[in-house]
Amino acid sequence: LYAHGCGLIVLRVKVTLFGALRKQAGHAELDVELEDEACVVDAIAAIGLEDRVDIWVLVNGTRAGRDTRLSNGAELTFFQPVGGG
Amino acid sequence: MKVVGKRVKRLDAEEKVTGKMLYPSDRTMDGMLWVEVVRAAHPHARILSIDTSRAVAQPGVVEVLTAEDIPGENAFGIQIQDMPVLCSDRVRYMGDALVLVGAETRRAARQAASDIVVEYEVLEPICDPEEALKDSSVALHKNGNIMHQGHFLKGDPAEGFSKSAVVIENTYQVPMIDHAFLETEAGISYYAEDGVLTIESCGQYVFRDQTQVARALGLPLDKIRVSAPIVGGAFGGKDEITVQIHLALMTYHTKRPARMVATREESIVAHTKRHPAKLWFKTGASKGGKLMALEARIVSDTGAYASLGGPVLNLMAEHAAGPYLVPHVKVDAYAVYTNNGFSGAFRGFGCTQACVAIESQMDLLAKELKRDPLAFRQANILRQGDLAGLGYEMKLKVGAEATIKAARKGKLSRKKRSIKNDRSKYSASIKPYIKRGIGVASQMQGLGLGIGIPDYAEVEIVAKPDGQLVVKAGTNEIGQGAYTSYAQIAAEVIGIDYERVSVVGADTSLTPDSGTTTASRTTYAVGNAIIMAIAELEKKLAELAQQSKGWPVEACRLEAGMLVTGKSKIKMEDLVGPQGLAARATFHVPVQDYEMGDGLPHLLYSYGTHVALVEVNSLTGEVSVEAVEAYLDGGRVIFRTGFEGQSEGGIAQGIGYALFEEVLLNKGRFENTNFNTYILPSSLDVPLALKTVPVQVKEASGPLGAKGISETAMVSVTPAILNAIADAIGVRFYRLPVRAEDVLNALEDKQNES
Numbered sequence: 001l002y003a004h005g006c007g008l009i010v011l012r013v014k015v016t017l018f019g020a021l022r023k024q025a026g027h028a029e030l031d032v033e034l035e036d037e038a039c040v041v042d043a044i045a046a047i048g049l050e051d052r053v054d055i056w057v058l059v060n061g062t063r064a065g066r067d068t069r070l071s072n073g074a075e076l077t078f079f080q081p082v083g084g085g
Numbered sequence: 086m087k088v089v090g091k092r093v094k095r096l097d098a099e100e101k102v103t104g105k106m107l108y109p110s111d112r113t114m115d116g117m118l119w120v121e122v123v124r125a126a127h128p129h130a131r132i133l134s135i136d137t138s139r140a141v142a143q144p145g146v147v148e149v150l151t152a153e154d155i156p157g158e159n160a161f162g163i164q165i166q167d168m169p170v171l172c173s174d175r176v177r178y179m180g181d182a183l184v185l186v187g188a189e190t191r192r193a194a195r196q197a198a199s200d201i202v203v204e205y206e207v208l209e210p211i212c213d214p215e216e217a218l219k220d221s222s223v224a225l226h227k228n229g230n231i232m233h234q235g236h237f238l239k240g241d242p243a244e245g246f247s248k249s250a251v252v253i254e255n256t257y258q259v260p261m262i263d264h265a266f267l268e269t270e271a272g273i274s275y276y277a278e279d280g281v282l283t284i285e286s287c288g289q290y291v292f293r294d295q296t297q298v299a300r301a302l303g304l305p306l307d308k309i310r311v312s313a314p315i316v317g318g319a320f321g322g323k324d325e326i327t328v329q330i331h332l333a334l335m336t337y338h339t340k341r342p343a344r345m346v347a348t349r350e351e352s353i354v355a356h357t358k359r360h361p362a363k364l365w366f367k368t369g370a371s372k373g374g375k376l377m378a379l380e381a382r383i384v385s386d387t388g389a390y391a392s393l394g395g396p397v398l399n400l401m402a403e404h405a406a407g408p409y410l411v412p413h414v415k416v417d418a419y420a421v422y423t424n425n426g427f428s429g430a431f432r433g434f435g436c437t438q439a440c441v442a443i444e445s446q447m448d449l450l451a452k453e454l455k456r457d458p459l460a461f462r463q464a465n466i467l468r469q470g471d472l473a474g475l476g477y478e479m480k481l482k483v484g485a486e487a488t489i490k491a492a493r494k495g496k497l498s499r500k501k502r503s504i505k506n507d508r509s510k511y512s513a514s515i516k517p518y519i520k521r522g523i524g525v526a527s528q529m530q531g532l533g534l535g536i537g538i539p540d541y542a543e544v545e546i547v548a549k550p551d552g553q554l555v556v557k558a559g560t561n562e563i564g565q566g567a568y569t570s571y572a573q574i575a576a577e578v579i580g581i582d583y584e585r586v587s588v589v590g591a592d593t594s595l596t597p598d599s600g601t602t603t604a605s606r607t608t609y610a611v612g613n614a615i616i617m618a619i620a621e622l623e624k625k626l627a628e629l630a631q632q633s634k635g636w637p638v639e640a641c642r643l644e645a646g647m648l649v650t651g652k653s654k655i656k657m658e659d660l661v662g663p664q665g666l667a668a669r670a671t672f673h674v675p676v677q678d679y680e681m682g683d684g685l686p687h688l689l690y691s692y693g694t695h696v697a698l699v700e701v702n703s704l705t706g707e708v709s710v711e712a713v714e715a716y717l718d719g720g721r722v723i724f725r726t727g728f729e730g731q732s733e734g735g736i737a738q739g740i741g742y743a744l745f746e747e748v749l750l751n752k753g754r755f756e757n758t759n760f761n762t763y764i765l766p767s768s769l770d771v772p773l774a775l776k777t778v779p780v781q782v783k784e785a786s787g788p789l790g791a792k793g794i795s796e797t798a799m800v801s802v803t804p805a806i807l808n809a810i811a812d813a814i815g816v817r818f819y820r821l822p823v824r825a826e827d828v829l830n831a832l833e834d835k836q837n838e839s
Contacts, residue, residue, distance in 0.1 A: 018537060019683075053299040053306055062543055062671045063292075063598045065307075081293040082164045083534035083684065084324045084393045084430050085604025 010036040011072050013043060018079035025049060025078075034070065041066040043076055054080050089577045089789055092726045095569045096588060097315070097562065108317045109287045110271035110346045117273065117342035118147055120335050121194035123184035123201050124355060125176035128212075128424040128753025129225075130205040132174055132183070139200040140186060145193030148339045149201075150185040155334065157303030161326050163293065164683070167226055168390040168427075170301050170330050176205075177225055177389035178426050179755055180355030187335045187343060210424035210753035214363070214386045217421045225389065225422040232387050233395035233420040235402050235682055239476035245378025245413030249369025251453040257442045258820040260747035261361040261386070264431060265765055268317020269352040270327035274335065275342035281310045281594070284332055288313040288591075289324040289430075289561055290601040295593045301330045302337055306593075309333070314590040319563040320738075321430030324603055325357050325392045350758040357392055357429030358748055360385045360420075362401065364442040368411075370450045376465045378413040379474065381405045381442070385428075385435075387420045392429035394420040399685040400435030400531060406474025407443040408485035408529040408692060409465045414474050424753040430603060432738065433800045436530050441821065444526035444804035448811065458525050458808065459498060459694075463489045467529070477677055477686045484692040484718030484782035485529055491716040491780050492694040497523050500698075520701045521711075522813025526804035527694040530797045533606045533674040535684030540606070540674040543597035544614035546575065546622050549665040552646070552658040554579065554586045556615060559599035560607045561591040565795055566727030567607045573723050574612045574788055578619050579657075580645035597669060605691060605793030608723055610674050612788030617670030619643070625668050629660045675786055689784070691797040692718040695739070695805040698774075701813045706829035708810055710740050712774035713802065719794030720784040731798040732777035739802020740766045744822050 011034040017025050025047050032046045040059065044051050044066075057064050058077035070076075100106035137149045152159050152173035159173070160166035172181045184201050188194035211217045217230040224230055246252055272286025282304070288294045291311040299309045316323060328345040335343035347355070362385040369378045383401050387394030398420040405416050431437070451461035466486045471479050492498055501523040515521070534540040545557040556575050562568045572586035589595055591602075599611050626648045627641035636650045647654040660666070677688045698712040715732045722728045745764040749756040757763040783790030803821070811817040816831040 018539060053304075054296050056296070058539060058541070061541065061673060062669075063541075077539055079539050081290070081296055083538040083540065083604075084163050084290070084396070084601055085321070085434050085534060085606070085684075 011038050011070055013070055013074045013076055015043065015047060015076045015078060019082060020080060021049065021055065021078050038070050039066065040064050040068045040070065043070065056081055086577060088573045088583045089723050090721065090725055093569060093573060093583050093724065095566055096572055097568065106315060108268050108315055109273070109285060109313065110268050110317065112273040112285055113344065114273060114275055114342040117344045118187040118189065118335060118339060119191040119194040120331060120343050120345045121186045121198040122182045122331060123186065123198045125179050125181040125183065126203065127176060127205055127207050128179050129208040129210040130176050131208065132172060132176065133204040133206055135183060136202040137184060140197035143193060143197040143200060145189040146186060146197045147189065148187040148335060149197070150334055150338060151183070154338060155301060157301045159301070161297045161301060161330060162391055163325055163393055164395055165391040178424055179753065180426065182331065185331055185335055187339055212423055212425055212750065212753055214384050214421040214423055217423050218384070218419060230422045231419055232391050232422050233398050235399055235418045237402055237414065237416045237475045239472070240413035242378045242380050242413040242415045246369045248371060249377040250372035251450055252367065252369040253446055253449045253453065254367040255446065255819055257364045257366065257445065259362050259438045259441055260821055261426060261428065262359045262742060262746040263353050263748055263763060264320040264322030266318025266320060266322060269347040269349055270323065270356060271346040272328045272332050273342060273344045274332035276336060276340060277310065281308055282333055282336060283310040283312065284329050285312045286329050286332065287316045287319070287323045287327060288329065289319050289563065289603055291591045291593050292559060292598045294326060294329050297326050298329050298333045302333055310594045312592040313561050314592060316561050316563040320432045321434065321603060322357055324430040324601070327356055349760065353748065353758045353763065354755050358426055359431035360387060360394065360397055360428040360438065362386065362438045364438060366442045366446050368446045368450060370454060374454050374456050374461055374464050376409055376411045379406050379411045380415045383416065383418040385418070385420045386423050386425055388423055388425050388427035390427045392427060394428060396684045397430065397435040399682045401439045403475060403531060403686055404436040404439040404529065405443060407440065407447070408467050408527055410467050410471050411474055425750050426748065426755070433796050434604065436528065436796065437800050437803070440526065440528050440800050441804050441807065444801060445807055445817065448808045459489055459493050462527050473686065475681060475686060480688060482782050482784065484780060485527060487782050488692050488694040488716040488718050488780045489527060491778055492525060492696050492714065495696055495714045497696040497698055497712060497714050518703045520703055520813040521698065522701070522809040522811065523696065523698050524805045524808025524810070524812050525694060525696050526801040526808060528797065528801040529690045529692050530605060530800055531687030532609060532689040532691055532793045533604050533687065535687045536676040536680045537683055540600060540610070541671050542599040542610035542614040543669060543671040544599060544611060544618045545597050545667055545669045546615065546618040547665050547667045548622060548657045548661045550658050550661055550663055552585060552656065554581065555589060556586060557589045557596045558611045559591055559596040560611055561602040563602055565731060566724050569727060570608045570723040571611055571615060574615050575619065577789065578616055579643055605796045606674065608791055609787050609793050610672055612723070612791055614670050614672035616788055617672055618668050621670050622666065622668035625666055626657060626660050630655065689792060691792050691794055693797040693801055695801045697802070697805040697809045699806060699809040699813055701810060701828060703814065703832055706825035706832070708744055708823060708828060710770070710772050710806060712772050714776045714778065715798065716778045716780050717794055717797055718780040718782045719797060720787045720792035721781050721790035722779045723789070723791050728779060728794055729777045731795050733775050735798025736775055736802050737766050737771045738799045740770060740806065742821060743803040743806040747822050
């Protein structure tokens with residue numbers, strides 16, 4: 001099994017997308033396969049999204065930076081900070 | 086409860102009353118530049134040229150920036166980035182920014198700003214939302230003038246109306262109003278020693294502001310820091326970007342600190358307002374007093390840019406049927422671009438506008454059916470398990486009926502029942518030209534961001550070696566007293582004195598992301614995260630005790646600030662070491678299980694019923710609000726004084742919406758840009774007889790049973806006053822505000838008719 005690049009797949013993460021990102025990615029939810037030591041930024045690339053500062057990511061429910069290392073089975077949430085009230 | 090529900094001293098009371106606290110508008114720095122903004126001279130125009138040459142040559146001027154100087158995206162907006170940071174080709178409202186001037190003094194900056202020459206091709210402003218809706222209208226944005234629309238259908242309204250004995254149909258018009266916070270939009274920016282561009286400003290969500298600044302400057306998030314722990318009032322008006330990007334741009338280009346403080350005139354012209362709206366409502370009820378059908382068409386004027394106009398419209402639709410069980414509902418709602426300023430978040434967030442319409446309709450139906458207004462509402466109230474107006478299930482406890490029951494026992498309701506329709510008893514002790522009336526209104530208000538947007542709060546708790554506990558939360562203190570509530574919850578759960586808890590807030594470099602300071606969510610969301618973080622802290626302390634004392638982790642618990650196992654106990658501070666011990670947790674606000682639109686619907690609601698007594702002077706038309714009772718269900722009350730403060734402030738704001746406030750626009754130009762002409766209720770307009778009754782329907786998912794109250798405190802005040810006026814003089818008003826001249830004219834018309 002090989003990931004998007006050429007490394008060995010050792011990580012599978014579940015990604016849920018909200019709002020405009022859902023339309024851009026063409027999915028509401030998807031499983032993504034990543035190489036070992038993959039970070040949030042790698043997951044963004046794997047989905048095919050252009051990395052922008054207004055794409056926010058939660059890893060297992062908590063806000064995470066681009067360099068946050070992912071573990072197998074991690075749940076990622078992609079969204080844009082559009083909420084107010 | 087030892088701390089929760091008590092009237093503790095606010096954490097910030099001393100600093101605020103002694104003037105020690107520095108608000109964003111108080112901040113200064115050595116070597117700072119004053120920033121002035123050149124704004125549009127017309128509500129709708131093409132920009133042909135911008136000549137800054139004279140301004141640049143002025144003494145004291147350091148930098149003049151236009152759209153060409155924006156290194157990133159020249160666009161911002163919470164939901165849709167349709168608003169230019171600096172306009173280069175077109176202006177769409179009088180507040181549009183074109184040029185930034187940075188100068189050594191404010192005077193020099195203002196002088197230079199006035200020397201900038203902008204050549205325009207003036208275009209006809211689009212001021213009527215109904216006209217803007219037409220295909221023939223000039224489009225203000227590339228996708229046309231309909232910024233957002235929602236169409237909702239439950240059941241068969243035609244069938245519902247056919248079974249109705251009474252059908253009432255009216256159009257309500259509610260005005261654009263200003264938030265009128267004490268502190269205008271303000272802040273300061275500078276490069277910190279670590280090279281991070283820092284903005285200390287007003288705001289309601291520092292993490293989203295950081296993102297908006299980073300996007301405009303083309304910088305990564307870690308090169309931008311936003312801090313806004315203390316804000317001099319907001320009410321939703323500082324939810325959108327105000328000064329942050331402009332400040333950051335000036336510092337980015339000059340490498341010098343920069344300061345902005347909006348004048349009141351600038352604040353009123355440039356920044357978001359409450360959406361003016363036209364609401365056509367048709368409601369039907371059976372002879373037996375049951376609501377049968379509701380049909381509504383709502384046109385909300387979002388002005389030149391979107392901001393949160395979409396979600397606000399969604400909440401107007403969501404709350405169109407109020408807290409009532411209506412079997413057949415149809416709502417068509419439109420948010421429309423015009424050149425009338427621009428609107429956004431404001432306390433109530435769409436519920437306010439909808440509540441005016443549905444609560445007026447409820448009173449009219451009750452009158453036609455000869456029912457007591459509160460009894461009629463109670464007979465139609467939503468209960469847990471019912472389908473709300475738009476058809477989704479009310480899955481949690483519904484406190485609406487409890488607020489009505491409490492209101493029915495209140496002094497004003499008993500008075501109204503005792504006098505029935507004998508008006509002479511109303512006015513037995515007052516002058517004959519004074520007419521008294523009592524009105525009621527109920528409401529529900531969605532809590533949190535609703536479905537479709539992750540709504541979370543992350544919190545860090547630090548147990549320090551001196552025995553103090555620090556709560557770090559990313560939300561702002563905008564005057565509502567939330568930080569005090571956080572400290573109370575932490576003290577209560579750990580079992581320590583409230584005085585041992587402090588709060589660090591709203592700083593992208595110091596606090597976790599706790600979400601927005603909006604939507605009545607902070608006590609609920611952050612409070613829950615605090616409780617979760619304390620559980621994590623307990624676990625970490627137990628692990629330390631296991632290492633140092635061999636205590637079994639699973640047998641340890643945190644009690645009264647001590648870690649306890651069996652008969653052994655140790656103070657937290659004796660375990661944590663010199664660095665202290667930190668624990669984090671993230672709480673997610675629960676949501677409905679299906680989505681109807683952005684943030685629509687909610688799972689959680691707060692509820693309220695207001696009762697108002699007014700006196701109408703039939704000689705002058707003046708309406709005086711003599712007494713207001715507020716029956717509010719925000720779950721368990723955490724900070725009693727804050728709860729009452731929210732209520733009393735909400736009542737004052739509701740009086741303003743009903744009787745005084747309106748931003749006047751003439752073909753897109755603002756006519757009342759300061760508080761000498763934009764009339765706010767003064768202390769003389771707010772009655773001494775204010776009574777706030779907490780109706781504490783404990784919410785199982787809430788922190789110690791709490792929900793939120795900040796919007797509920799205001800929303801149904803306005804229709805209660807409208808209903809009281811109708812009760813007093815037999816004339817109903819469909820357009821806000823109800824000014825003295827409106828009352829006089831209506832009384833004259835009534836006399837002429839009779």
